[in-house]
Amino acid sequence: xxxxxxxxxxxxxxxxxxxxxxxxxxxxxxxxxxxxxxxxxxxxxxxxxxxxxxxxxxxxxxxxxxxxxxxxxxxxxxxxxxxxxxxxxxxxxxxxxxxxxxxxxxxxxxxxxxxxxxxxxxxxxxxxxxxxxxxxxxxxxxxxxxxxxxxxxxxxxxxxxxxxxxxxxxxxxxxxxxxxxxxxxxxxx
Amino acid sequence: xxxxxxxxxxxxxxxxxxxxxxxxxxxxxxxxxxxxxxxxxxxxxxxxxxxxxxxxxxxxxxxxxxxxxxxxxxxxxxxx
Ligand SMILES: [Zn+2]
Numbered sequence: 108x109x110x111x112x113x114x115x116x117x118x119x120x121x122x123x124x125x126x127x128x129x130x131x132x133x134x135x136x137x138x139x140x141x142x143x144x145x146x147x148x149x150x151x152x153x154x155x156x157x158x159x160x161x162x163x164x165x166x167x168x169x170x171x172x173x174x175x176x177x178x179x180x181x182x183x184x185x186x187x188x189x190x191x192x193x194x195x196x197x198x199x200x201x202x203x204x205x206x207x208x209x210x211x212x213x214x215x216x217x218x219x220x221x222x223x224x225x226x227x228x229x230x231x232x233x234x235x236x237x238x239x240x241x242x243x244x245x246x247x248x249x250x251x252x253x254x255x256x257x258x259x260x261x262x263x264x265x266x267x268x269x270x271x272x273x274x275x276x277x278x279x280x281x282x283x284x285x286x287x288x289x290x291x292x293x294x295x296x
Numbered sequence: 297x298x299x300x301x302x303x304x305x306x307x308x309x310x311x312x313x314x315x316x317x318x319x320x321x322x323x324x325x326x327x328x329x330x331x332x333x334x335x336x337x338x339x340x341x342x343x344x345x346x347x348x349x350x351x352x353x354x355x356x357x358x359x360x361x362x363x364x365x366x367x368x369x370x371x372x373x374x375x376x
Contacts, residue, residue: 126367133358133366141356151362155369162374208312210304213340220349233354252315252348277312284340284347291343 110174118165125165128174129158136178142249143186143242145234153189157181179254180264183246190242199239199282207281214292236286240279247272248279302326307337311344 116124136157141150160181223229237245250261251272262272307330331337
């Protein structure tokens with residue numbers, strides 16, 4: 108069944124269509140929530156709240172926008188709200204754009220990204236690095252680079268201009284690379 | 297107008313700005329030439345690529361329990 112048709116059925120109260128919609132997106136929403144929160148419990152909570160808002164506002168949903176974009180927006184907002192309620196000093200502020208790139212600190216990593224799934228040490232490293240990145244930057248990096256949305260879609264979701272998204276992306280990439288470099292330049296078991 | 301000779305830092309900044317985008321300006325061509333000759337910038341580029349790949353490969357899955365709890369949550373919170 109087409110998504111448009113599923114949404115229409117769900118809007119008219121068809122529970123089965125609603126379950127199917129949820130089933131189609133739960134993996135994306137949960138995974139994306141986790142990638143922002145870096146915590147399974149918070150990711151599950153975010154996913155539940157996201158689908159609850161979807162169910163509650165389904166009738167206002169027009170066929171013109173993409174449901175996935177809408178869901179990414181809700182997850183991003185929820186996680187940013189959670190993050191703002193946390194203490195600021197957990198993040199490493201990005202003040203000096205110029206200091207983000209140090210051409211003298213470039214080393215070969217010899218790491219195979221495919222092995223992440225089975226490597227807990229690497230997972231911990233990735234969680235740690237991204238949790239120091241300010242959430243406003245994190246969201247942009249995840250939407251654009253990890254989820255593979257376009258710069259325009261990303262700008263839409265985070266309500267920023269395209270140049271602002273690009274500038275955040277630049278900083279996020281350089282920042283994360285530096286954080287990982289601290290450990291990966293020595294190699295990982 | 298003549299360009300100043302680009303530095304490794306310029307190239308690295310460019311990599312962060314325009315990763316994967318195939319731009320075709322005199323500056324971009326200069327950067328491509330630089331990348332072909334400079335190990336350091338190529339290594340930097342590959343570490344930026346790896347950074348993205350690592351976060352792409354690190355995924356979590358919705359198992360049956362998580363799915364069940366989600367459906368119960370929706371059910372319990374949307375009762376008339
Ligand atoms: Zn160079």
